[in-house]
Amino acid sequence: MKKNCSSVSKLLEKYFDREVTGAERSLVEDHLFDCPTCRDALHSMESLRNLIKSPVEEAVEKENLPWVWQKIEREIRLKEKPSWWEGIRDWLDITPLLRKRVLIPAAAVAAILILTTAPLLFKKTSSYPGPSVVEYVESQTYDVMIYELENAKGTIIWLFEGPDEERSTS
Amino acid sequence: MRRAVFVVLPVVIFFIFSASVAFAQVQTRIRIIQASNVGSNIDSSLRDVHGQLGSLFSFSSYRLLKDETVALSPDQPVSIPVHPGRSLELTLIKQHRHTAEVRVQIKREGTDILDTQVRLSPGRTVSIGGPKHGQGTLLIALSRP
Numbered sequence: 237m238k239k240n241c242s243s244v245s246k247l248l249e250k251y252f253d254r255e256v257t258g259a260e261r262s263l264v265e266d267h268l269f270d271c272p273t274c275r276d277a278l279h280s281m282e283s284l285r286n287l288i289k290s291p292v293e294e295a296v297e298k299e300n301l302p303w304v305w306q307k308i309e310r311e312i313r314l315k316e317k318p319s320w321w322e323g324i325r326d327w328l329d330i331t332p333l334l335r336k337r338v339l340i341p342a343a344a345v346a347a348i349l350i351l352t353t354a355p356l357l358f359k360k361t362s363s364y365p366g367p368s369v370v371e372y373v374e375s376q377t378y379d380v381m382i383y384e385l386e387n388a389k390g391t392i393i394w395l396f397e398g399p400d401e402e403r404s405t406s
Numbered sequence: 407m408r409r410a411v412f413v414v415l416p417v418v419i420f421f422i423f424s425a426s427v428a429f430a431q432v433q434t435r436i437r438i439i440q441a442s443n444v445g446s447n448i449d450s451s452l453r454d455v456h457g458q459l460g461s462l463f464s465f466s467s468y469r470l471l472k473d474e475t476v477a478l479s480p481d482q483p484v485s486i487p488v489h490p491g492r493s494l495e496l497t498l499i500k501q502h503r504h505t506a507e508v509r510v511q512i513k514r515e516g517t518d519i520l521d522t523q524v525r526l527s528p529g530r531t532v533s534i535g536g537p538k539h540g541q542g543t544l545l546i547a548l549s550r551p
Binding site for chain 1: 417458459462507514518519520521522523524525529530531532533534535536537538
């Protein structure tokens with residue numbers, strides 16, 4: 237073994253697996269040209285690979301790979317679909333807000349608040365009760381007429397002061 | 407600590423929401439107008455009123471005497487002087503999601519000459535008119551901004 241064998245031997249496996257850079261490959265090949273020990277080491281690696289490769293390839297040829305792959309796919313599909321209950325449990329586990337220790341007090345507080353304030357909220361936010369804009373009109377001084385404009389953009393309450401003063405209308 | 411935050415936060419949000427609904431005020435715009443047949447001037451801010459009344463009345467002039475926006479709170483009357491001796495009093499009776507029921511009283515020397523209750527909704531104007539004012543007629547336009 238030459239002087240720089242130890243540094244090249246580190247690269248030898250990478251070289252064997254074709255994972256070296258161009259510069260590294262040149263370095264290793266130059267060294268192998270001069271160093272029979274490292275050449276032997278490389279040959280040993282090749283022999284070992286061949287020894288393993290042949291039986292593996294024979295076994296693969298004997299095996300029915302499409303059938304094996306179908307089996308794997310079926311297993312994957314079964315694992316991907318947890319039951320709805322497991323899904324809910326998983327979700328609860330990852331949502332700190334809904335953990336039982338937090339959920340119960342929060343739900344109790346929310347229920348109390350809803351019960352105490354619901355009448356007020358419903359009273360204040362009920363929907364529009366009817367189409368009439370004028371609820372009532374009372375006047376002891378005037379005659380009153382209500383005009384609802386056709387475009388629904390306005391309502392006019394007109395007060396007539398007396399027969400002589402109605403003439404302002406067209 | 408984290409648990410306390412999760413409990414307290416919804417409570418605070420709920421109270422803020424409730425308070426905002428319960429104590430909301432209704433902004434109401436009041437425009438006092440003199441409509442007449444003297445001249446042909448129409449104030450630019452009264453185009454909408456003229457557009458509504460033009461088809462019914464033959465006034466050629468619309469003059470803005472007062473333009474005021476008041477915040478009405480439930481059962482708290484707001485009084486605005488309209489004309490020497492007259493005043494307009496508005497009281498918020500009920501507040502719905504999109505409308506507000508407002509009682510409108512026109513008083514002359516403390517006595518009601520008109521008492522009505524109207525529903526005000528955004529984009530809609532309720533106009534009250536008829537009483538004489540100078541050479542023209544007094545108009546009160548109520549709307550929600």
